Amino acid sequence: MALTDTSAWRALTAHRDTIQGRHLRELFADDAQRGQRFALEAVGVYFDYSKQRVTDETVRLLLALARERGLDEARQAMFAGDVINVTERRAALHVALRMPKGESIRVDGRDVVADVHGVLDRMAAFAAKVRSGKWLGHTGRPIRNIVNIGIGGSALGPVMAYRALRHYSPRELTFRFVSNMDPTDLAEAVRDLDAEETLFIVCSKTFGTLETLTNARAARAWCLARLGSERALPRHFVAVSSNAERVAQFGIDTANMFGFWDWVGGRYSMDSAIGLSTMVAIGPDGFADLLAGFHAMDTHFRDTPLERNLPALMGLLGVWNTNFLGAETVAVLPYSQYLSRFPAYLQQLTMESNGKSVVAGRAVAVNYQTGPIYWGEPGTDGQHSFYQLIHQGTHVIPCDFIGFCQALDPLGDQHDLLMSNLFAQTEALAFGKTHEQVLAEGVPEWQAPYRVFDGNRPTTTLLLERLTPHALGTLVALYEHSVYTQGVIWGIDSFDQWGVELGKALALRVAPELAGAGEPAAAHDSSTNALIRRYRQLKAGQA
Numbered sequence: 392m393a394l395t396d397t398s399a400w401r402a403l404t405a406h407r408d409t410i411q412g413r414h415l416r417e418l419f420a421d422d423a424q425r426g427q428r429f430a431l432e433a434v435g436v437y438f439d440y441s442k443q444r445v446t447d448e449t450v451r452l453l454l455a456l457a458r459e460r461g462l463d464e465a466r467q468a469m470f471a472g473d474v475i476n477v478t479e480r481r482a483a484l485h486v487a488l489r490m491p492k493g494e495s496i497r498v499d500g501r502d503v504v505a506d507v508h509g510v511l512d513r514m515a516a517f518a519a520k521v522r523s524g525k526w527l528g529h530t531g532r533p534i535r536n537i538v539n540i541g542i543g544g545s546a547l548g549p550v551m552a553y554r555a556l557r558h559y560s561p562r563e564l565t566f567r568f569v570s571n572m573d574p575t576d577l578a579e580a581v582r583d584l585d586a587e588e589t590l591f592i593v594c595s596k597t598f599g600t601l602e603t604l605t606n607a608r609a610a611r612a613w614c615l616a617r618l619g620s621e622r623a624l625p626r627h628f629v630a631v632s633s634n635a636e637r638v639a640q641f642g643i644d645t646a647n648m649f650g651f652w653d654w655v656g657g658r659y660s661m662d663s664a665i666g667l668s669t670m671v672a673i674g675p676d677g678f679a680d681l682l683a684g685f686h687a688m689d690t691h692f693r694d695t696p697l698e699r700n701l702p703a704l705m706g707l708l709g710v711w712n713t714n715f716l717g718a719e720t721v722a723v724l725p726y727s728q729y730l731s732r733f734p735a736y737l738q739q740l741t742m743e744s745n746g747k748s749v750v751a752g753r754a755v756a757v758n759y760q761t762g763p764i765y766w767g768e769p770g771t772d773g774q775h776s777f778y779q780l781i782h783q784g785t786h787v788i789p790c791d792f793i794g795f796c797q798a799l800d801p802l803g804d805q806h807d808l809l810m811s812n813l814f815a816q817t818e819a820l821a822f823g824k825t826h827e828q829v830l831a832e833g834v835p836e837w838q839a840p841y842r843v844f845d846g847n848r849p850t851t852t853l854l855l856e857r858l859t860p861h862a863l864g865t866l867v868a869l870y871e872h873s874v875y876t877q878g879v880i881w882g883i884d885s886f887d888q889w890g891v892e893l894g895k896a897l898a899l900r901v902a903p904e905l906a907g908a909g910e911p912a913a914a915h916d917s918s919t920n921a922l923i924r925r926y927r928q929l930k931a932g933q934a
């Protein structure tokens with residue numbers, strides 16, 4: 392049945408009209424316990440959704456929608472290794488990557504959890520060697536610089552996790568991340584590094600991605616020029632991939648390769664061998680703690696009834712905001728400088744997963760909105776730029792505020808000041824400031840309209856004790872499962888990415904034309920032809 396024909400969807404559509412006219416001020420005034428009743432705690436995450444524009448009835452209807460759309464069965468199917476990635480005909484089993492030793496999930500008769508731990512053990516041995524200075528470069532000097540080369544799912548997780556957990560990494564090791572085809576990325580990453588002490592981790596699930604292979608070739612040339620011998624390379628290059636053949640073809644010894652499997656999607660892979668740089672940074676124990684955080688949230692998602700299930704509720708609130716309150720974006724606002732790349736990481740996770748418009752398995756177009764646009768920056772910086780629009784603009788922008796109760800780098804009362812900003816922002820967004828309040832502050836009548844805040848702007852606050860590897864794992868898994876929840880409601884495949892594949896193919900077609908002269912060889916549209924001509928002309932003038 393089409394989503395919009397379900398009885399729960401219809402009931403929510405009717406219910407929306409009763410909510411439209413209600414203000415959060417009123418909802419809080421009517422229920423002194425609202426702040427506690429619309430909050431949950433699980434796996435160390437305090438999840439306050441009382442400042443969302445919902446009532447008990449909204450939540451009841453959203454839960455009914457989840458049941459009608461088969462979320463209970465869908466979450467079991469994910470953990471059973473069923474083919475939930477229907478357009479690529481495979482399982483999406485990232486939950487197996489963080490299962491403890493001894494548990495088991497079978498794919499085609501094979502225990503994949505045992506395979507996962509086989510790779511984790513090899514990663515741990517390697518990471519320990521690098522960290523202790525026992526992994527030596529070709530000239531006998533210990534490795535001190537780690538450069539991760541990869542893009543998309545093979546980059547965003549590693550760079551986000553490194554920044555997030557930098558507090559726990561030994562400062563004598565330098566980490567760099569190269570992803571962009573722009574040669575500047577590699578040039579700047581290696582500019583001040585000594586090749587004798589540098590190790591490249593080439594991450595590519597397919598080992599066929601143009602950007603990654605191009606950067607890896609350039610890195611190899613950089614190494615060769617400085618170390619003078621092909622024999623040096625095995626000490627300075629390792630690979631992470633699911634394609635051993637291509638790794639060998641590229642010239643990396645497969646003894647120095649860490650594998651993963653086709654049931655791990657790129658954007659769900661930061662806890663696979665793609666996390667090798669993370670493991671070197673925080674150590675095997677730290678990485679185990681990260682995986683334990685993921686696993687704790689997995690278990691919560693799998694076993695907890697929907698009404699107390701954090702990822703399910705988070706996903707459903709997103710559906711409510713997107714499909715019933717007309718929100719088109721979600722702002723992610725971590726009050727932690729360590730989480731500076733978390734919004735970028737979530738952009739891929741959410742938008743590559745749920746940026747779809749065809750119903751999975753039925754091949755018909757959806758007639759409702761699907762994944763919203765995710766964006767964000769750490770607070771308090773964002774407060775001095777784009778928050779203006781969130782407070783007083785014309786768009787509804789639901790926000791996720793993320794904060795920690797303990798500082799990793801305590802400095803006077805700065806952490807309290809940081810968190811007071813978080814709490815104050817959610818309060819201001821919910822309750823706003825009326826015309827009367829503005830006048831009572833002594834603002835002149837003529838200026839008051841500009842200084843009124845309507846409020847009634849929905850936010851969720853995620854409060855955690857401290858930013859640890861475990862906490863990061865729970866946060867990422869929370870978003871992963873909330874994305875899946877939404878995919879199930881919308882009936883789309885959250886695990887394919889045909890839109891990304893298109894870009895990979897198109898660039899290859901244009902590339903030879905940029906090198907040539909005269910008219911572009913292939914007949915593009917008049918705009919593209921003119922751009923290519925102009926590019927060649929100006930490029931010719933380069934010294």
Ligand code: G6Q
Nearest residue numbers: 543544545595596597600657658
């Ligand atoms: C992620 C996507 C995409 C992918 C990159 C890199 O889910 O599939 O971002 O991770 O295109 O692919 P490789 O790891 O194969 O180089």
